[in-house]
Amino acid sequence: AQTVTQSQPEMSVQEAETVTLSCTYDTSESDYYLFWYKQPPSRQMILVIRQEAYKQQNATENRFSVNFQKAAKSFSLKISDSQLGDAAMYFCAYRSGATSGSRLTFGEGTQLTVNP
Amino acid sequence: DAGVIQSPRHEVTEMGQEVTLRCKPISGHDYLFWYRQTMMRGLELLIYFNNNVPIDDSGMPEDRFSAKMPNASFSTLKIQPSEPRDSAVYFCASSLGRGQWGSNEQFFGPGTRLTVL
Numbered sequence: 571a572q573t574v575t576q577s578q579p580e581m582s583v584q585e586a587e588t589v590t591l592s593c594t595y596d597t598s599e600s601d602y603y604l605f606w607y608k609q610p611p612s613r614q615m616i617l618v619i620r621q622e623a624y625k626q627q628n629a630t631e632n633r634f635s636v637n638f639q640k641a642a643k644s645f646s647l648k649i650s651d652s653q654l655g656d657a658a659m660y661f662c663a664y665r666s667g668a669t670s671g672s673r674l675t676f677g678e679g680t681q682l683t684v685n686p
Numbered sequence: 687d688a689g690v691i692q693s694p695r696h697e698v699t700e701m702g703q704e705v706t707l708r709c710k711p712i713s714g715h716d717y718l719f720w721y722r723q724t725m726m727r728g729l730e731l732l733i734y735f736n737n738n739v740p741i742d743d744s745g746m747p748e749d750r751f752s753a754k755m756p757n758a759s760f761s762t763l764k765i766q767p768s769e770p771r772d773s774a775v776y777f778c779a780s781s782l783g784r785g786q787w788g789s790n791e792q793f794f795g796p797g798t799r800l801t802v803l
Binding site for chain 1 (some may be wrong): 719721722728729730731734742745775777779792793794796797799
């Protein structure tokens with residue numbers, strides 16, 4: 571079974587600075603997808619960024635980028651120019667590529683605080 | 687598009703009562719997922735459907751939990767009888783299958799916060 575581990579329960583960053591959230595996963599599959607979701611106090615789960623395992627290029631979405639190290643099974647999220655609105659719980663998630671709609675396996679989450 | 691709709695947003699009930707959570711997926715999506723979020727166990731999948739058919743219910747904790755999807759636009763998650771340890775936030779999510787290489791993003795509803803006294 572796949573597992574996802576986020577070793578940082580809490581992180582903090584100063585506004586406008588850069589922060590990196592860590593995620594590691596364990597799988598025997600070669601085809602899979604990785605995601606970062608953001609959950610603000612409203613509880614809504616919002617997709618931040620996704621990475622296809624077959625792509626070597628790291629995904630980027632505006633101020634959000636990932637460092638995907640397939641051999642190391644590492645998938646970290648970098649938030650540049652942090653904003654107060656980035657404060658939330660961040661979840662790393664794994665999905666098998668074996669079937670179209672398989673489950674997401676989530677990490678424990680990292681609570682990000684942005685200090686003004 | 688209204689997104690995934692869940693009702694109610696909050697539910698408070700007493701132990702032993704039946705609870706029914708409802709979900710309307712995004713129109714056209716063919717996968718529907720029920721997740722539960724607790725402090726102790728984090729986010730975990732309970733069950734998911736493809737074209738209204740349950741595919742994997744291995745996450746359903748016990749027989750007190752049941753889920754149905756009578757049509758493509760509606761699903762229910764029922765707990766009978768409810769217990770205090772069922773208190774959690776229950777999320778419904780839907781996605782559109784695009785074949786093996788699709789990213790199949792899952793769109794989440796706002797969740798139902800269930801409190802069982």
